[in-house]
Amino acid sequence: MHHMKKYFTEGLIQLTILLSLIGVRVDVDSYLNGYFSPLIEADGGPSSAFIQTPFHHYRDTAAGHQVHPKCPELDYFFTSRRLLDEVRALGSPARFPTRVSAWLVHLVPDDNADIGEPNNLSGDSGNDEINAENLREEVENDHRTGLSVYQDPTIPRPGCATEELSKEDTLQNQEDEEAEVKDQAENSPALLNTLTQSSALEPEDLLGSSTLPPPLSDVVVLPQWQDFLSEFDNFDSMVPQPIPDLEGDLTNPISYDASLRDAMVTRRDICRPPLFRLESTNSSHSDQPQSSLGALPSSLFSLSGNSSRNETTQSRMGGYLDEAVFEHINMLDLGTVDPQMLLDDSDSGLSLESGTRSTASPSTSSDSLCEEEGGATGYSSEVESFSSKVGACAAAYRDWSPVDLNEHIWHDHTYSLPQDQNSTSSCWVPPLKSIKQEVMSEDEGEPEEMGRDEHRVQALGLPFSAFQIVNMPVEDFLELLDRQDLVESQVSFLRDVRRRGKNKLAAQNCRKRKLDAIVSLQGEVEGLMVQRDAVLRQRAHTAKALSAMAERFEELSQTVLSHLQDECGQPLRPENYTLHCSANGRVVVQPRTSRTSRTTVTGGKTAKRKKDKKP
DNA sequence: GGGGTATGTCATGAG
DNA sequence: CACTCATGACATACC
Numbered sequence: 001m002h003h004m005k006k007y008f009t010e011g012l013i014q015l016t017i018l019l020s021l022i023g024v025r026v027d028v029d030s031y032l033n034g035y036f037s038p039l040i041e042a043d044g045g046p047s048s049a050f051i052q053t054p055f056h057h058y059r060d061t062a063a064g065h066q067v068h069p070k071c072p073e074l075d076y077f078f079t080s081r082r083l084l085d086e087v088r089a090l091g092s093p094a095r096f097p098t099r100v101s102a103w104l105v106h107l108v109p110d111d112n113a114d115i116g117e118p119n120n121l122s123g124d125s126g127n128d129e130i131n132a133e134n135l136r137e138e139v140e141n142d143h144r145t146g147l148s149v150y151q152d153p154t155i156p157r158p159g160c161a162t163e164e165l166s167k168e169d170t171l172q173n174q175e176d177e178e179a180e181v182k183d184q185a186e187n188s189p190a191l192l193n194t195l196t197q198s199s200a201l202e203p204e205d206l207l208g209s210s211t212l213p214p215p216l217s218d219v220v221v222l223p224q225w226q227d228f229l230s231e232f233d234n235f236d237s238m239v240p241q242p243i244p245d246l247e248g249d250l251t252n253p254i255s256y257d258a259s260l261r262d263a264m265v266t267r268r269d270i271c272r273p274p275l276f277r278l279e280s281t282n283s284s285h286s287d288q289p290q291s292s293l294g295a296l297p298s299s300l301f302s303l304s305g306n307s308s309r310n311e312t313t314q315s316r317m318g319g320y321l322d323e324a325v326f327e328h329i330n331m332l333d334l335g336t337v338d339p340q341m342l343l344d345d346s347d348s349g350l351s352l353e354s355g356t357r358s359t360a361s362p363s364t365s366s367d368s369l370c371e372e373e374g375g376a377t378g379y380s381s382e383v384e385s386f387s388s389k390v391g392a393c394a395a396a397y398r399d400w401s402p403v404d405l406n407e408h409i410w411h412d413h414t415y416s417l418p419q420d421q422n423s424t425s426s427c428w429v430p431p432l433k434s435i436k437q438e439v440m441s442e443d444e445g446e447p448e449e450m451g452r453d454e455h456r457v458q459a460l461g462l463p464f465s466a467f468q469i470v471n472m473p474v475e476d477f478l479e480l481l482d483r484q485d486l487v488e489s490q491v492s493f494l495r496d497v498r499r500r501g502k503n504k505l506a507a508q509n510c511r512k513r514k515l516d517a518i519v520s521l522q523g524e525v526e527g528l529m530v531q532r533d534a535v536l537r538q539r540a541h542t543a544k545a546l547s548a549m550a551e552r553f554e555e556l557s558q559t560v561l562s563h564l565q566d567e568c569g570q571p572l573r574p575e576n577y578t579l580h581c582s583a584n585g586r587v588v589v590q591p592r593t594s595r596t597s598r599t600t601v602t603g604g605k606t607a608k609r610k611k612d613k614k615p
Numbered sequence: 616g617g618g619g620t621a622t623g624t625c626a627t628g629a630g
Numbered sequence: 631c632a633c634t635c636a637t638g639a640c641a642t643a644c645c
Contacts (some may be wrong), residue, residue: 451623474633502634504623510637511622 453497460490469494470501553579564589 457466462484469477477498481491561574572589580588 499634500624503625503636506635507623507637509635513636 453500456493457497460486460493462494466497466501469498470505561589 451466454466457464457469464472464480469480472480477494481494484490486494557579558574560579561572561577564572564577566572576592578590578592580590582588
């Protein structure tokens, strides 16, 4: 039956490849889940840590409903699985050529075209036409195959043929949006001027208020002063804009475990975006705009990679991300994945598990069984060594197979136990070789290989191993205790064996979780350090702008004071006076030595008060 | 021999 | 109430 499944599965994959070429996307994993996952598992190899990860039951429970609520890795699982699915999809051989086409569009500019216009599809030279045609074909091909050619929005594309506009409306819209943003940025001085006109500094008083006393009425209002006051009123706009990544960082928790891999994570459940698009990676942060990280080190990208990025960020970071992502994919594709990368994937402790493993994957049980303590001392070795001893009682459990064990009670959470590299889905029975080796080692006086409990159980002459006792369903275990003629001490011993075995697995689980928590916290610390650096940079920028503003204010004050006269018609000595900008927008001439007497340049009330005092 | 690490085991509390 | 799981604490083996 397995051969039949394999035959149809391979055929299904081939059909999927063909369908993908004509633009029909088929999620093979969803069809293969539960049917022939070992075939898919070959991606990572039988020794892949995917298999060793004991969290099979997380996916087995579909939505993780049966996962223990205390498990901190549950949150990582779904993201990790999506990531793995995407990586597998990206790295599938069927799409590899298409990916190359995408690279051609992205990287190879027209030789004869302007360097700044590598994507000019409407070139008029012969080569341009050829290249444009090729590009169009590639774009269309990519479109058919579900790929979205990554187009750097920062590259200007002045001449687009009409028929191409429909194909690249989206890209063009992105560029238009960027152009609008740029225009707004360029027109910001105009905006400032507009704001100046509406400033609360009462410029009409500056422009020669009739309420001014005669000596002060000849104040020449300097245009730059007016601008300065307006700018001062809009000081916030002069302060260097907050560092873009800071805004996001301050409102979003740092995602420590995000990395370039996250750039490929998409919400397949909601809407599968085109492949190879550097979309935002985490929808939970999708409303937090983040723009370029500017001078931040590239390592920052990985630290904040979990945050969503807007289009601008995509365009600026795409150059970094896509290369790294594609490199990563290539490594996956070529089967040259650095083991450390897999370990990195295991930050969550879940992502190592293949997303394509079936619910009752035979390999799951087999791997776990094979990797049980003492290697092959588990079920099958016991089956062989005790097969001749099986009596009537054991016959009652004859139909209790490892498959049942897997379906019912296999709670193995073993994380890093060694595994036979050649184990396959059908090798839940440890290889005979390993069994013999263990028997030999046992004979050679190395009983520790099997564990104390295992030997004790064997000493009882029971047709079950300690491994079975630990992992069999509790109903079967209780039935075993009842049917065997065991004294109270033996029953107690078997209960202890079961308890210790389960607790051993639980301890392994617990330690793995603890380590993962440590790794997570370390990543969080790194993210917070990056955020702190951004805050410090922001503070330095602000202080610098404030200093410059104060300096300019002083200069303009001196200029204004030099044009003023006192009641006697004598020019004011700038060194004796200063200008004071009050909160309500009035500008007051203040003697430096005494704050009691104030002379107003603007501000009707103060001037009127002074008028009233004079008579 | 001492320190660090990995692992098994026990006790305990919670589900 | 029995069972399972998580976890701290301790012991032991190993490097």
